[in-house]
Amino acid sequence: MGLAIELVPVVKSFAPFSKCSRSSNSRVLPHTLAAAAAIQKQKRSYSLVVSLSSSASMEPIQCLDDKNNKTPSLTSQNLAVPIMVNGCTGKMGKAVIEAAISAGLQPVPVSFGSSEDCGKTVAVGGTNIKVHGPSNRLKILASVFDEYPSLIVVDYTVPTAVNDNAELYCKVGVPFVMGTTGGDRSRLYKTVEDSNVYAVISPQMGKQVVAFLAAMEIMAEQSPGAFSGYKLEVLESHQASKLDTSGTAKAVISCFQKLGVSFDLNQIEKIRDPKQQIEMVGVPEEYLSGHAFHLYRLTSPDGTVSFEFQHNVCGRSIYAEGTVDATIFLAKKVQWKAEKRIYDMIDVLREGNMR
Numbered sequence: 001m002g003l004a005i006e007l008v009p010v011v012k013s014f015a016p017f018s019k020c021s022r023s024s025n026s027r028v029l030p031h032t033l034a035a036a037a038a039i040q041k042q043k044r045s046y047s048l049v050v051s052l053s054s055s056a057s058m059e060p061i062q063c064l065d066d067k068n069n070k071t072p073s074l075t076s077q078n079l080a081v082p083i084m085v086n087g088c089t090g091k092m093g094k095a096v097i098e099a100a101i102s103a104g105l106q107p108v109p110v111s112f113g114s115s116e117d118c119g120k121t122v123a124v125g126g127t128n129i130k131v132h133g134p135s136n137r138l139k140i141l142a143s144v145f146d147e148y149p150s151l152i153v154v155d156y157t158v159p160t161a162v163n164d165n166a167e168l169y170c171k172v173g174v175p176f177v178m179g180t181t182g183g184d185r186s187r188l189y190k191t192v193e194d195s196n197v198y199a200v201i202s203p204q205m206g207k208q209v210v211a212f213l214a215a216m217e218i219m220a221e222q223s224p225g226a227f228s229g230y231k232l233e234v235l236e237s238h239q240a241s242k243l244d245t246s247g248t249a250k251a252v253i254s255c256f257q258k259l260g261v262s263f264d265l266n267q268i269e270k271i272r273d274p275k276q277q278i279e280m281v282g283v284p285e286e287y288l289s290g291h292a293f294h295l296y297r298l299t300s301p302d303g304t305v306s307f308e309f310q311h312n313v314c315g316r317s318i319y320a321e322g323t324v325d326a327t328i329f330l331a332k333k334v335q336w337k338a339e340k341r342i343y344d345m346i347d348v349l350r351e352g353n354m355r
Contacts, residue, residue, distance in 0.1 A: 080106040081331045082148035087156040089117045099320035101125040145174045152327045155180050159244050170195035177326045182244035202345040203247025205322040210345040220258035228260030230298045237271035237281045237293040287314040
């Protein structure tokens with residue numbers, strides 16, 4: 001994970017993303033290299049570029065026990081938390097199971113999926129997981145929860161299943177981590193709040209990106225209206241299989257709106273075409289099936305000042321690792337009989353017990 005801040009002259013075109021590669025975790029936007037040579041000639045207008053990028057090869061964060069809490073972390077106690085990953089036939093679900101096994105968690109041999117996947121057996125990390133379809137889910141989940149009382153459910157299904165799945169988890173009373181974006185989020189939150197269950201719900205599971213979002217929230221709270229009158233442009237690029245608009249982009253835009261920017265979510269430029277992703281966005285070809293590139297550009301009313309915020313992710317490991325941390329976090333809350341409520345990834349970050 002790299003964070004780069006560079007002062008460069010303003011250019012009028014909306015530049016592509018910086019490329020993500022195995023050899024470099026952070027690179028400035030392509031246009032900045034050429035523009036930098038003209039800094040001495042252009043004294044009037046500069047752009048602050050903040051670039052945050054990650055690749056699948058990033059090193060995990062070492063877990064430390066919370067010194068302010070007398071109860072040791074679950075990881076230090078080496079407890080095998082049972083985890084049920086719904087959507088295990090998908091790439092994200094598989095990545096979470098692999099990360100969970102590496103962290104010492106115990107995947108249960110049961111998962112929920114679509115009607116098409118019903119009856120399949122998925123082998124991940126030496127564990128054979130049977131996929132069940134939409135029928136008899138209540139009975140099956142209740143039985144699994146009875147067999148594994150410390151169970152944490154992780155959801156990486158599809159946007160159209162978010163609300164029904166959450167209602168199922170709440171009806172059974174099982175704690176869950178909702179990694180799936182989309183669905184009716186207002187209904188989702190109300191369902192969980194009314195059911196009084198433990199849950200982690202976040203539009204973004206990557207810990208470092210969440211830290212960036214937290215910084216944006218602080219800026220929005222402390223400097224409301226600071227960017228009044230500025231024009232905002234937003235590009236987001238994800239693999240073609242991602243059907244909904246980026247939840248992370250929506251969260252960042254919400255912060256900019258608090259900062260005084262007028263912007264409608266329909267203005268987001270959503271890139272899903274692989275050819276455009278390579279040529280326009282700069283996504284490495286090997287990551288077309290799994291990436292998350294975001295670029296936000298603010299321009300002053302007279303065009304003399306520009307700010308750019310960028311965060312690029314190649315691969316899925318950052319989300320899988322964050323999901324496992326959220327699972328361990330939630331298991332601790334259950335073990336300690338903490339307040340039953342909706343937590344988010346900022347709560348996970350504040351806990352400090354990240355691996």
